[in-house]
Amino acid sequence: MEWKWNTIIEPFKIKTVEPLGITTREERAKALEQAHYNLFNIKAEKVLVDLLTDSGTGAMSAAQWGGVMNGDESYAGARSYYNFEREIKDLTGFEEVIPVHQGRAAEKILFGVVAGKGKCIISNSHFDTTRANVEFTGAEAMDFPVKEALNFDKPAPFKGNADVAAMEKFIKEKGAKNIPLCVMTVTNNSLGGQPVSMENLKAVRALCDKYGIPMFLDCARFAENAYFIKLREKGYAQCPVREIAEQMFELADGAWMSSKKDALVNIGGFLAMNNKEWSAKARQMLILTEGFNTYGGLAGRDLEAIAIGLREVLDENYLQYRIRSTAYLGEGLLRHGVPIINPPGGHGVYVNAKKFLPHIKPQNFPAQSLACALYLEGGIRGVEIGTLMFGRRDAKGVFQAAPMELVRLAIPRRVYTQSHIDYVIEVFGWLAKRAKQIKGLDVVEAPAILPHFTAKLKPAK
Secondary structure (H helix, E strand, O other): OOOOOOOOOOOOOOOOOOOOOOOOHHHHHHHHHHOOOOHHHOOHHHOOEEOOOOOOOOOOOHHHHHHHHOOOOOOOOOHHHHHHHHHHHHHHOOOEEEEEOOHHHHHHHHHHHHOOOOOEEEEOOOOHHHHHHHHHOOOEEEEOEOHHHHOOOOOOOOOOOEOHHHHHHHHHHHOHHHOOEEEEEOOEOOOOOEOOOHHHHHHHHHHHHHHOOOEEEEOOOHHHHHHHHHHHOOOOOOOOHHHHHHHHHHOOOEEEEEOOOOOOOOOOEEEEEOOHHHHHHHHHHHHHHOOOOOOOOOOHHHHHHHHHHHHHOOOHHHHHHHHHHHHHHHHHHHHOOOOEOOOOOOOEEEEEHHHHOOOOOHHHOHHHHHHHHHHHHHOEEOEEEOHHHHOEEOOOOOEEOOOOOEEEEEOOOOOOOHHHHHHHHHHHHHHHOOHHHOOOEEEEEOOOOOHHHOOEEEEOO
16 A cells, blocks of 8 residues: 655755745834735735735746747747647637737636626626626626535535526526626636536536527636546546546637636736637737737747646646645644635635634725735735725715635745745744734725725724
């Protein structure tokens, strides 16, 4: 019998290193004040462990850096584009492949083509930029997560699933003609990086077929989702992850990807589909806003790195390490009594700040307050997914708090080791003993669209 070791071994060697931002508590307090208590305004050089996002923050492999050197920088018809296109076609099966500089560019183009005033986009859950790009067209973004997704404490294998019955009820009420698209986000980022089952994808596909609604995947973390299906869904344990991923794409009419996640690169993305009418319109917008069809705002070297990364991410040794590392962080926080979305997701751990800081009212942003405290005490940067990000005022101007207050600890790919994660766990253990001392925040100013990126705050009185 082969022994199962407890130590998590990174399935790679480290060839290049970068110094961390080691600061004192006094320096961090000053940095927070100068940043108006918005962690997006903190200089990276003053961050010790940066868990703000897993988007574009990963480490590229030696093979990817080799691809960078081979990048063809021709403006039109570059060899690197055709390598990129071939890899995406082979994986997804979609014939129309449109390069973009990152995921939100694909969203901007796609919803500019299909959405608009009076329309609704339905989803298991839209993420922040997706929702903003839908709403920018005048359309409405509607989420239909399963009920267990909102029970953060009770584990369930596929909390990223869509509530198909609720979706169908809405389609009947709104009218299918007013719903140009269904989006399945895999994994479900807004609700904890939770996976979507193949069974649920098939059920949503059948629903969309019934009402003539196209289904697209927001597939930024498709490989992590496929690996969860292999681990948790009956009938897939012996199926290679690539085959699972291909089955996911077969169920969709199109997809877009921020390649800064599961393609293991620092910039890039794509929009892919089979609808030639939509594609033609999208390419017109691409040339207007991003660049020519064969580069789409990217350098040839970026296209090469993406093509290689899409192969590397499906290495099951890597995925085993990736998912196990995230679970290790979640298990460590739970030992200190820190409430999280359980089980941990694929790309990060989400702390339930509403439960961790019940003394802070929603209008004083408990999740943002916790994120600031985490930086102040440990130099660790996370991101708020709560009322600062998703809070709204209704038609009468009454403040509406977000239904959840989460701090996402997104783990960059192939960057931190187990000792870095142990440090994060230790800092949270310290905070857990002093949670009542953490104070709330007030907004000084914030824009109407995506306020969390640029809002200014101050300590509440």
